[in-house]
Amino acid sequence: MNDKTFPKTENTSLRRLPKRGSYDHAVVHAIIDEAMIAHVGFSGPDGQPFVLPTAVARIGETLIIHGSAISRMMKTLAGGVPLCLSVTHVDGVVLAKSAFHHSMNYRSVTVFGRARMIEDPAAKEAALRALTDHLAPGRWDLLRPVTAKEVKATTVLEIPLVEAVAKVRSGPPVDDAEDLDWPVFAGVVPVKLVKGEPVPV
Ligand SMILES: Cc1cc2nc3c(=O)[nH]c(=O)nc-3n(C[C@H](O)[C@H](O)[C@H](O)COP(=O)(O)OP(=O)(O)OC[C@H]3O[C@@H](n4cnc5c(N)ncnc54)[C@H](O)[C@@H]3O)c2cc1C
Numbered sequence: 322m323n324d325k326t327f328p329k330t331e332n333t334s335l336r337r338l339p340k341r342g343s344y345d346h347a348v349v350h351a352i353i354d355e356a357m358i359a360h361v362g363f364s365g366p367d368g369q370p371f372v373l374p375t376a377v378a379r380i381g382e383t384l385i386i387h388g389s390a391i392s393r394m395m396k397t398l399a400g401g402v403p404l405c406l407s408v409t410h411v412d413g414v415v416l417a418k419s420a421f422h423h424s425m426n427y428r429s430v431t432v433f434g435r436a437r438m439i440e441d442p443a444a445k446e447a448a449l450r451a452l453t454d455h456l457a458p459g460r461w462d463l464l465r466p467v468t469a470k471e472v473k474a475t476t477v478l479e480i481p482l483v484e485a486v487a488k489v490r491s492g493p494p495v496d497d498a499e500d501l502d503w504p505v506f507a508g509v510v511p512v513k514l515v516k517g518e519p520v521p522v
Contacts, residue, residue, distance in 0.1 A: 324347070325345075325346040326345055326346065327344040327345075327349065327483070327486065328484070330484050332433045333433065335488060345487070348487045348489070349430050349485045352408055352428045352487055352489075353377065353379050354379055354455075356377060357376065358374045358375060359384070359386070359406045360374050360406070361406045362404065362405040362407070363405075373394050375388065375394070376455075377408070378452045379451070379455075379482075380451050382481065382482045383481055384432065384482060386436070386478050387448070387475055388476055389475070389476070390473070390474055390475060390476045395476040395478065396476075399436065403433070404434060407431045409429040410427060412426040412427060413426035413509040413512050415509050416507055416510065418496045418503040419496065419500055422496050422497070423494070428487065428489045430487045430488075432480065432485045433485070434480050434481060436480045438476060446467070448477045493507075494509070
């Protein structure tokens with residue numbers, strides 16, 4: 322078990338319900354590893370914020386994202402601008418006796434940092450392998466090998482995991498005592514993201 326923790330910083334200190342926070346590497350890693358996508362937020366040259374979804378994978382203490390070499394997101398992030406990346410899983414809809422206490426069970430992570438372009442060919446290929454195998458484990462080794470042209474057309478960025486925090490809610494609704502006899506269902510409706518049966522071409 323990885324018992325390391327991320328430092329609590331100005332960016333990652335939870336002010337609302339800090340008891341739901343975790344700085345444990347193992348907790349942060351597990352939430353990221355279950356994610357197919359992350360949302361990456363960054364500012365453009367004129368300060369306009371953008372938040373875009375993108376595939377994500379983790380190699381140790383590094384996140385990997387990739388994209389077309391001509392993508393604005395890739396070009397901007399490769400310039401080393403500050404970024405904030407987030408990952409969210411919704412695990413349940415929490416139905417309380419009052420609207421006020423409705424909630425969701427969730428696991429989410431935010432990461433702050435800057436991206437760096439991976440230039441080393443072996444490291445770039447390892448990163449592309451991680452992204453592919455993250456979506457479909459073991460697939461990279463079965464595929465037609467990537468060509469130099471494909472690798473050149475792809476920008477691969479690494480984001481060191483140094484400033485990160487997780488927030489997790491689980492469990493039943495928390496109702497006010499005087500509402501407990503109110504005649505409406507209360508409980509949790511589980512939510513799951515499920516892969517279906519593969520459909521062959
Ligand atoms: C599930 C998923 C996975 C993806 N994985 C990757 C990936 O691994 N690598 C990658 O490069 N891209 C990925 N994308 C696409 C990514 O979100 C961007 O569309 C893409 O990177 C182009 O970025 P850009 O900055 O060049 O966009 P531009 O074409 O410059 O964007 C122009 C404007 O279009 C809008 N826009 C762009 N993308 C989106 C979007 N996805 N949804 C809604 N509006 C949008 C925004 O308003 C943006 O400001 C993924 C998208 C999804 C939904």
